Amino acid sequence: MQDLHGNPLKNSNNIAILNRLRPLQLLVSAVWLISISLILLISPNTGAATPTQQKLMIVYQKSHGFSQQLIEYLQQDLSESGFQVQQTMLKSDQLDLVNLKEQQLLITVGSKTTEKLLNAKLQTPILSILMPRHIANSLRKLYPHRKNWSTLLIDQPIERQLHLIDATIGQHKKTGVLLGPYTRDLKQTLNKLAIKKKHLIATEQIDNADQLSASLKALSHSTNVLLTLPDPAIYNKSTIRGFLLLAYRKRIPIIGFSQAYVKAGAIAAIYSKPDQISKQVVNITRYFFSNGSFKYNKYYPDNFSIALNKNVARSLGIKLTAEKAIIKHIKIAEASK
DSSP, X not given: OBOTTSOBOOSHHHHHHHHHHHXXXXXXXXXXXXXXXXXXXXXXXXXSXXXXXXXXXXXXXXXXXHHHHHHHHHHHHHHHTTOEEEEEEOBTTBOOHHHHHHOSEEEEESHHHHHHHHHTTOOSOEEEEEEOHHHHHHHHHHSTTOOSEEEEESSOOXXXXXXXXXXXXXXXXXXXXXXXXXXXXXXXXXXXXXXXXXXXXXXXXXXXXXXXXXXXXXXXXXXXXXXXXXXXXXXXXXXXHHHHHHHHHTTOOEEESSHHHHHHTOSEEEEOOHHHHHHHHHHHHHHHXXXXXXXXXXXXXXXXXXXXXXXXXXXXXXXXXXXXXXXXXXXXXXXXX
């Protein structure tokens, strides 16, 4: 017979000692087993996917300028948040369906990329970014039953733009808005905001760019500022120069919807930078993996920047404050709504 350390027992006294130690040994083993069981019970569910197990792919067709910067920020921010991130550029009509189906989330950059994946009838969840509102609406009508698909719009909320007008032109001014084929559905929204914010708004509906000059002239007699909304049927590369020049001659300040419009002659615009969009994508992605679905079907940008053209504003008799002061004004207004 051996003792607890494996040594031979020399006499009966040793046997008696061993017999007394056995209950203590059993007790220690029982306590150890109970401790391990308690630890397993109170530990987090190990079956839930951790960030390092969450696979997603950034899908795009073209990457240059703004979109290229955004993709670079997305790769960095999502990776630093612990997600497994891949990138793929779609070429012609070829789709690597096997690879796409293996992902838990697809982040599509641009409307054409999104439409291509929707048309392929993939069931993989999709978060579309850099998507104009009117195209998102059209795709929703084409794919009404598509689940687990959400969109981060490139358009800024209209209410935020009204706050911009208050911060630059002043309150109690009358705002003119031209509504084309892609924005006329916003008339009711504008009317509700006018009542809510006590903001005077006059709208003029037009069908195409040929009616742009006449409608602008009509609004110029009754408005102090013109708010432009993204509508490619009336605001595009072929109309922008003449439109801004006519507005300047009529001494109507223009609130644009991009930096390019401000450089061309609008006095101000709200837009979101690539790094600001990327941070919001990370937050939406975290929510998705935590809940298994998106909180909303569409998101407007949370974070934003301001572009100003102080030279044009000055020539129109408008003194613009600093960008930081305007942004602060807008954020306070949004927080109090």
